[in-house]
Every structure is written in structure tokens, then in C-alpha cells.
Amino acid sequence: MHLLYDSGARASEIATLKLDYFDADKNSLAILGKGDRFRLIPLKPKTSQLLKLYIKKYRPDPKDSSKDYIFINQRREQLTRGGIYRICSKHLCKALPPKRLKTIHPVHSFRHSRAVDMLLSGQSLTDIKNHLGHDNIQSTTIYLHLDLTARREVQKQLVQHMESLLTSDPKIEELLHWEGEQNILAWLDTL
Numbered sequence: 001m002h003l004l005y006d007s008g009a010r011a012s013e014i015a016t017l018k019l020d021y022f023d024a025d026k027n028s029l030a031i032l033g034k035g036d037r038f039r040l041i042p043l044k045p046k047t048s049q050l051l052k053l054y055i056k057k058y059r060p061d062p063k064d065s066s067k068d069y070i071f072i073n074q075r076r077e078q079l080t081r082g083g084i085y086r087i088c089s090k091h092l093c094k095a096l097p098p099k100r101l102k103t104i105h106p107v108h109s110f111r112h113s114r115a116v117d118m119l120l121s122g123q124s125l126t127d128i129k130n131h132l133g134h135d136n137i138q139s140t141t142i143y144l145h146l147d148l149t150a151r152r153e154v155q156k157q158l159v160q161h162m163e164s165l166l167t168s169d170p171k172i173e174e175l176l177h178w179e180g181e182q183n184i185l186a187w188l189d190t191l
Contacts, residue, residue: 001088004107006047007031008114008132011084011107017070024052033133041131115140 004014013031021030027048030038043051051070060072071079088106111132118128129140 001091001110002047002050003043004084004088004110005114006044007041008111008118010111010133011081013133014084015069015071015079015081018068019055019070020068022051022055022070024048031133035135037133039130039133 003009004011007014007029009031010033013033016032017029021032023029027043027045028040029043029051030040032038055070059070060074060076062069062072062078063076066072066076066078069078071084073079073083085107088110092106092109115128115132118131119125125137125140129137132140134140
């Protein structure tokens, strides 16, 4: 689950991760996404540490057909997308009230949370798009729609804060009301 959040990867992308996609020395992970395109993402040191520990100490001995994959299930086969969904559901049931569980997708919520966290930490939409493996920026913006009530409240707080900092200045007011000035309008027409 830590890797789901840090990577922002889809469940299918996590299920198909191979051992050689993980570079423990560089704390990076290659993810094979849609369209059979790879993207290289940095991992937080904690995620990299947990992944190393899992591979070294807790990864079950896989069957030959699954030996290249990072995540192995109890049948010693490659963990599936459905298996990831069940694991996430099991743990989210312990953490969230039942009403809240009905409104979220257990795996996709990690992806959405990662996108919002990246946005709030100041990363660009292009960086988020590349991290999530989207083809176009419009796909990325879907993840970033915040609750309108919360957005309005933040805007209201910002306006109140700015009003408390600004003092009335007649010179600024004069500059703000230039629309009626014929000489300024005539000068703009010459440009």
C-alpha cells in the first residue's frame, strides 16, 4: 500500500512489476504503463527501504513462471490486480467507517491522493502527469478537482487575509481606474 501511494501507479502496473524494474541504489522504479510505455519514477527513501525489506525477507519463493515479478501471492504466483484490490479493501475496512468505504475505490484512492499531494507540494501538472503515466494533461486534471465547498472556503480565507494586509492607497486606486482616461486609451490604440 505504501508503494501504491508513493508511485501513484495503477493496480495493474503494480501487479506486473518485475524485480529488475526496481533500482534500490537510486531509489527509483520503472513502471510499465498503458501503451507498453515505461516511466521512471523516484521513490521516497522509506518506500525504497520497505520494498528492499519485502524482497529480501518477506517475498515468498515463487514458482518458476513468476520468479521475475516483485509481488508474489500465497500460491507462489504473480500477485494480480484483484489480489491488490482485496488487500487494500481489507486494510481500508479497518481504517475507515463503512459509509466512507462506499464512496471510494480502495486502490484508485491511493492514486488520487498522490496526485493531490503532489499538487499541494507545488509540483507542476506536467510532473504529476508524467508521474501518473497519463497521455495528456486533461486526464491529470480530473484527479485534481477538490470539493467546491472546501475550495470556496480557501478562497474566502485568502480574500480575508489579503484584505487585512492591504491598506487603502489613493495612488493604487487611481491606477486601477484607468479605463475612463481618454489619453491612456488613445495611447493603447497606437500600440
